[in-house]
Amino acid sequence: MNNTAALPIPALSVRHLTVAYREAPVLWEVGWATPSSGLVAIVGPNGAGKSTLIKACLDLVPRLSGEVRIFGQPLAAVRRRVGYLPQRASVDWDFPATALDVVSMGRYPRAGWLRPLGRFQREAARAALAEVGLADFASRQIGQLSGGQQQRVFLARALALEADLYFMDEPFAGVDAATEKAIVTVLRRLADQGKAVIVVHHDLATAPHYFDHVLLLNLRAIASGPMSSAFTPDNLARAYGGRLSLLDQAVAAAAGAPGAAPRG
Template structure:
């Protein structure tokens, strides 16, 4: 407990942050999976949400999007309730949460990202299709547009989901384990797209599992193990001490030794 950092951020920081969480507690019926968490995402940066299995990383993300209902806490995007800002937020769910047998083609998945434009009944016009193809182009999946999604490899599926997020033309991108179970080529393709988005001024937040790539990929880290452990630039928040606090004995000594 003594290791706990001071609460960051004044309320005016929360006013401008693309995503600010205050006092978030989430439970699925038993003990809280996320307990009294504060998070202030820095605009125009790439933030990794890092922590051990069961630390509440995905739950934190889902609560931010209104997918799970918190017991307590306030979540704002650019100072307003997230529900009112959903048009500026794109979400890439965990690949394993999807039924890949679903009878839908790649291009149709990307077009789902344009739901806000298309609404209930507006026709899909050539310009929508072109925009969707451009998104597929950006992730190197143009040639797969007419495939059923189940025919793709895991990495290709992940790229299609990223293309759908691009089609949302959002300012804030929330990704749940975008590199889980993908091939090396996909991983570098995805990180290139995310860095390009950041360089355009957009904000990226990703649940991330691979501690060895945190420094190479991300600007900032949010370390969580039910409670917030540390938050800040990689250089100050992603240290041997904070990692030990987040992972306890579960972190391999080899990794911390390498860092030390």
């Protein structure tokens, strides 16, 4: 590994990552590297540790062992290049805040500690809100938005960070068709701009269409790589082993999506 500098640096690389809640391991010796840009899905059955993997990479849950590098460096050194979209259910949507208030949080790093958010940052937040089609909802209290709109507010907040690597935890969970389409459009545009987006995704049917790369995860890293080579019925069977109905769904999805993502 002496000539790593000559190769494109992975947006995220993980070595020997082990995470346990209490005594039970959730992730075991996970090793994985993403491409330097593009759309990457983390796929696996419920409880496979998909969200935990993201949180462990972001230092939100403690690691028992392992090393995480983002653009070849520890998180603390590249924080400004990292964006995060948490699960929608992780916050209290009755909080007295407007959509613009929430998206503005994505500009806090530009303002810095203890400094008020200037007009320029607020306008940038407004632009991010417009990008996800919610310009007219800026002053709406977040509890008054639909689930899909709330998800788009989170997406806009992530966009407002102007990061190079995004971690998104189930952005497609429980959203309407219009929101799903809007999110896919935004993801595509991020990929076209050369950014990397890592998405926890649990819809096997759409995964091969939306993403270029995949990690199949179930406690361990089962397989990873370009969609065409990693998202195979064999690998899916290993990831979802023993869960027959899910397995059928997985095989059907893989068969229905012969190889590469549509843009591949």
